[in-house]
Amino acid sequence: MNLLAIETSCDETAAALVAETGDAARPWQIRSSIVASQTAIHREWGGVVPELASRQHVRDICGVVEAALADAGATTADVDAVAVTQGPGLVGSLLVGVSFAKAFAWARNVPVVPVHHLAGHIESLVLAHGELPMPAAVLVVSGGHTSLYFISEPGHYRVIGRTRDDAAGEAYDKVAKLLGLGYPGGPVIDRLAREGRDDRFSFPATRLTHADRNAPRATGSDLLPPDVARRTDFSFSGLKTAVLRLVRELAGGDDAGTSSPSLSPQDVADICAGFQRVIIESLLDRTFEAARWLGARSIGIAGGVSANSRLRAAADARGAAIAVPVFVPPLPLSTDNAAMIGAAGLRRYRSTLAPESQRLDFNAEASLPLPS
Ligand code: KG4
Numbered sequence: 246m247n248l249l250a251i252e253t254s255c256d257e258t259a260a261a262l263v264a265e266t267g268d269a270a271r272p273w274q275i276r277s278s279i280v281a282s283q284t285a286i287h288r289e290w291g292g293v294v295p296e297l298a299s300r301q302h303v304r305d306i307c308g309v310v311e312a313a314l315a316d317a318g319a320t321t322a323d324v325d326a327v328a329v330t331q332g333p334g335l336v337g338s339l340l341v342g343v344s345f346a347k348a349f350a351w352a353r354n355v356p357v358v359p360v361h362h363l364a365g366h367i368e369s370l371v372l373a374h375g376e377l378p379m380p381a382a383v384l385v386v387s388g389g390h391t392s393l394y395f396i397s398e399p400g401h402y403r404v405i406g407r408t409r410d411d412a413a414g415e416a417y418d419k420v421a422k423l424l425g426l427g428y429p430g431g432p433v434i435d436r437l438a439r440e441g442r443d444d445r446f447s448f449p450a451t452r453l454t455h456a457d458r459n460a461p462r463a464t465g466s467d468l469l470p471p472d473v474a475r476r477t478d479f480s481f482s483g484l485k486t487a488v489l490r491l492v493r494e495l496a497g498g499d500d501a502g503t504s505s506p507s508l509s510p511q512d513v514a515d516i517c518a519g520f521q522r523v524i525i526e527s528l529l530d531r532t533f534e535a536a537r538w539l540g541a542r543s544i545g546i547a548g549g550v551s552a553n554s555r556l557r558a559a560a561d562a563r564g565a566a567i568a569v570p571v572f573v574p575p576l577p578l579s580t581d582n583a584a585m586i587g588a589a590g591l592r593r594y595r596s597t598l599a600p601e602s603q604r605l606d607f608n609a610e611a612s613l614p615l616p617s
């Protein structure tokens with residue numbers, strides 16, 4: 246089966262053709278994957294402008310799908326099913342993909358499978374490396390999400406930790422903005438941090454404990470002991486505020502918070518390195534603690550922030566120390582792409598959705614729980 250996958254949840258218009266291999270251990274193969282990034286458009290505004298994003302998706306979607314088919318040497322007649330990101334994401338952006346996918350499926354009389362964006366990030370690991378040793382602990386860490394999942398069998402995702410405020414990628418983007426480094430922040434902080442000292446500034450690592458006021462029920466409390474479950478949620482807004490305070494202090498009372506004219510390049514590099522150390526430790530401490538408690542036989546890290554070089558190296562080192570393999574996607578599959586949506590679409594199509602139950606009346610959903 247050849248499945249055409251569409252992803253338009255944020256600021257990338259993406260289409261891919263993904264095929265089944267017939268090999269249960271390595272179930273899918275990418276025949277083509279095209280990503281049209283809108284970064285250059287949004288950079289000017291310091292972040293994604295939803296209305297501009299939707300309009301650009303409308304301009305790009307047909308050309309991106311045509312390119313994906315052409316790259317695979319395929320035509321519309323070769324498409325046996327369509328998968329599309331239903332949510333979560335920017336609803337105007339999602340609607341472009343959802344409308345296109347439904348129209349294509351209806352015109353070609355093939356099924357259309359709605360896919361959860363985070364299921365796509367999780368399945369990017371399987372697409373790249375084959376089925377993970379089960380059970381697995383998988384961290385999805387991107388611009389919009391920071392969530393930790395326990396996967397006891399392929400396709401069954403149970404959330405055991407999530408951020409209470411900012412996503413990790415959002416923290417990267419906000420810190421880059423207040424350092425005047427532009428958008429998106431992850432790649433540039435990753436690069437500058439290599440030139441910096443990570444111990445010059447000490448930023449606080451947020452610890453969420455039972456003493457936190459108004460703390461909701463800990464996310465993983467049905468799977469983990471209560472004290473561990475309380476520690477597996479994330480919080481990054483305090484770290485971002487600490488960086489902001491330091492920048493103002495170093496910049497001599499400048500409280501604009503948008504640029505850093507009086508910081509030296511070394512200051513900026515040291516701030517990047519210190520910020521990154523704290524964020525990575527906090528991501529990995531929780532992931533590895535949960536993995537240990539749950540007896541995970543593998544650990545996965547997916548989503549845009551998994552492109553981070555220090556996160557990759559630190560995760561590998563920790564995995565090697567406890568003899569648990571760590572999987573991250575190759576760079577083109579870590580940031581948003583449609584191939585991962587194709588993988589999750591084929592998983593869902595084969596597991597729960599019988600072809601006769603295909604319907605066209607699903608809608609784009611800005612927020613959407615990940616089915617477990
Ligand atoms: O998965 P993704 O492409 O989109 C969402 O679903 O959000 O992730 C984008 C996020 C951005 O916040 C970006 O700054 C971050 O991933 N990112 C990185 C790196 N490359 C991208 N963060 C840290 N280090 C990187 N090398």
Ligand code: ZN
Pocket residue numbers: 362366387388548549580581
């Ligand atoms: Zn994403």
